[in-house]
Amino acid sequence: MISDRIFGLVVTLAALAFIASATQVQTSFLSDPVGPKAFPMMIGAVAVICGIFMILKPDPDPTWPVGKTLLALMVAVAVLVGYAYSLKPLGFLIPTAITAAILSYQISPKALQAILAGLGLSIGLFLVFKYALGLGLFPFPKTWFAAAS
Amino acid sequence: MEILNNLALGFSIALSPYTLMLAVVGCFIGTIIGALPGLGPSNGVAILIPITFTLGLDATSALVLMTSVYYGAMYGGRISSILLNIPGDEPALMTTLDGYPMAKQGKAGNALVLSGVASFVGAFLATIGLLLLAPILARVAYLFGPAEYFALYLLAFCTLGGMASNNQAKAAIASCIGLGIAMIGLDNNSGLPRFTFGNLHLMDGIDFLVAIVGLFAIAEVFFFIEGHGKSSSIGVKLDKVTVPWREIYITRWTMLRASAVGFVAGILPGAGASLGSFLAYMSEKSIAGKDGGFGTGVPKGVAAPEAGNNAAAGGALVPMLTLGVPGSGTTAVLLALLMTLNITPGPTLFTDRPEVVWGLIASLLIANVVLLLMNVPMVKVFVRILQVPAWVLLPGVTMVSFVGIYSLSGSYFDLLLMVAFGVLGYVLRKLDVPTVPVILGILLGRHMEDALRRAMVIADGDLMYLFSSSISIGLWIAAVAGFVAPTFLRGVLTKPQRVTD
Structure with missing residues (x-):
């Protein structure tokens, strides 16, 4: 209501x-x-x-998430916003691994499994996007290697 | 004869090795997308559009790829319905009613092959229907002026709103949200900014792809986080897969009838595949009567909704291609694809770009055969893929969405908007407000306003011009009926509940 x-x-x-x-x-x-x-x-x-x-004329109320679930959702939104800001300056690999791991942990809270999912998705998707599909992605922050060369 | 010539043109495009390869790849990806719970045809196609766009494919190739994905997803939806009792997408819901009981009886392989054949029959007949009906409708569409188009857009919103929600006010609000968002940006006529609040990012308006991916894909991620991936249950085991000739033979009339019902349901604007499979199942259930055993795992109960839903998927392409008005959520996404490729659907598409239309129709026929060949012997491969756990799949979907949208514009602003749309989609779905009208509003808002303004220019501001032709009066009546009628039919058309263990 x-x-x-x-x-x-x-x-x-x-x-x-x-x-x-x-x-x-x-x-x-x-x-x-x-x-x-x-x-x-x-x-x-x-x-x-x-x-x-x-x-x-309102309908019956849905069940809204409370407590931990609500917190998990808020964390997810915050992480996604952070990911949106960091994708350009920090390159693809690091933000993707962190974001994917956190999201994975929110869906199924097992730390090791989540870290592996994050690393795997980050590296796997990078290879697919960069080499199979030819999208112009930067793996790391541009400044990391600019100084060396 | 004309149709045969056109088909020949279509096949000459679609049978090139490259296009054929795209069709096969599209079918494969599509079946996976359809099979995975949480990824349906709408959000599956949605997250792939930006990526296809950045790949720089030409219009025909991109269209072939994405419609193969679309058909593939319609096929794939049945796999998780039958094995896991989880519909891979909304139209596959009806398949769970008899498919899952059948699988529990140890006939999972039969159910999968039978539903694959039914999907083929439905999709094949619908594609034939499309190629016969679309040119005729395209000719009728030439009679449409701005007043008729305005009424047609209204009809699409009304029927979609009426069908998609249990509460008309909520459906109307969803349409208004979409239409309101479409107004943001530079005004088409005067070139002056509207609702941008001085924000430069908003000058170009809000890209519908950002909205679609946010509302469909990102919102889905939030739902999985809320449910902690609980819905990933362990399903029925699949042993040997053989072709059940006898069951295919006894369901032959069911398949044909269900295809016809589904095709008609698909053509209706706003109705779409869910209604197609629903009506096909219900009509077959009443034909079979009480002794038919529908709901206990009978072959007819598996064949009917699958033929219906795939026929509806083909039928939904008719209004989308000829009038530019999508018949369902997924065709709305396909319309978004056409608009991204700078193709304006409508009657002129058939005369100006015949290679696109007929290439598309030919590749649909090819995709269908490919899907049948792929789905019967390779069904075990897809079942294996189905076991990808939610904690890998959903983060993966998010990353693909982000990269897709990011590669469109390279701006963080679109990514933030996408997350905002994800939150909006979550809240709306929680409140039982349908999100498809929002998409439709964003896609059609500008066209609808243009139609109204051009009509008023012609009539010099006389509002009665909107009701001046018999076509537009008919559309207005249909729009009102489509919006109001579901309230009265709700008692009759209640969806059966899912089978519970």
Whole structure:
């Protein structure tokens, strides 16, 4: 009940913000009868109606993860965000091994198995991407070998 | 005759050794993707699109590869349904009802071969249907103006929304989320930015591939983390695989009927393969009556949903190719592929790029034969692959997704967006909000707005123009009916529960 009500409220508010933001869209002199504002405002209006409907008629609640599971999910999101930032500066191998190992550990909490999965995936996928598919990936941070050469 | 000439053109493209090789590779990868629990046709095809794109294949080759994967995934879905009682993808759910009991009786090999043959019959007939029906529909599609297209897009959202969710409001919200996201970026007409909030990364809009991979693949990873990979159960053992000629023979009419039902269900916008297999199973169940023993492991119960789901997969290509409106989640992903390759589906595709259309149809026929040959003798290989544990598979899926999206743009911003879409997809699915309409909204939002604006330019702002032709009135009525009807049919069309041990 409460989940759907909150979701409905969030949708309603977001849709209102979307409509408000649509009114701020600049129009050019080369305009058509509809213009760039009308369609987004229609979408927003439909979403507001549906959002209010959900607040009034919510479905039963799903079971949300709690405690350890919730923590595991949050760790996973944090790790993925970190991976997104590190892929370019740190090269492919190291961030991939770490991220894959952590994700593997979250799915099945056995440390050794997770480390092996991380290393294996990192090296295996690198070989596949680089040599079988020919994608331009850097294995290590570029600066590591730049100084030596 | 025209069709034969066109087919000859298609085969001349598809039978080149390189294209043939791509079809075989695609079928192999596709079957694996379909068989692995947690990777269905939608997310499997989704994570492969960016990689195919960076490989620099030409349009026809890329299309052949990906549609082979698509057909392959439809075949593969049955393997884990039968052996593990876990549907590899949503349409394969109905196959668990009789496939798993049959496997428990020690007839796993028979069930696998029979379902493989049924898949072949369904997919083959649907491909024939596609090549007969698509050119006709393409001719009809020439009559479509912007007003008709606007109504057609609306129809797609309404039926998909009506079918995909138990709650119409939630389906509509999902469509709105997608459409709203599609609005981000430069306006097509005026060239001025909308909803970018001054962020330069958002000027080009949000790439639909980022959204698709996030919503399908990354969200799936979160679900596995939540379940701690519990769903990876130990299944039934597979002993000897022989061809059960007798069972194939007694199910021949079932296969044909189920193919017809599935094909029609596939053509309906928004219905897709899940409905195809469902309707095929239910209609065969009522034909067989109470003595048919459906649900206890009868061959007909395995053949019907498999023929239905593969026929629907072919049928779904009809509206996608001729009108540019996908019939299911996976065809939405295939539409994304076409758009990535700069191919605009629609009636003009048949006249401007016949080599793409007919090459595709020919390679579907070839892929089908390849899949049959691959799936009967090599089924043991796929069963072995099925044993890849979730703790290797899901991190692997994540890494492939990241590399794919990263190689598209080389920007960390798209990766962050992808993770955000993953979280969104998780929350939406938790709340029982379908994610396919979100994808459809992102894919079609701009086209829908353009259709509306062009219609209004023609009519000089007269809203009644939207209802001025009989085609558009029919589409509007169908849209309203498609959205409202499932509420009343819900009592009749409840899905049977999965078999529990």
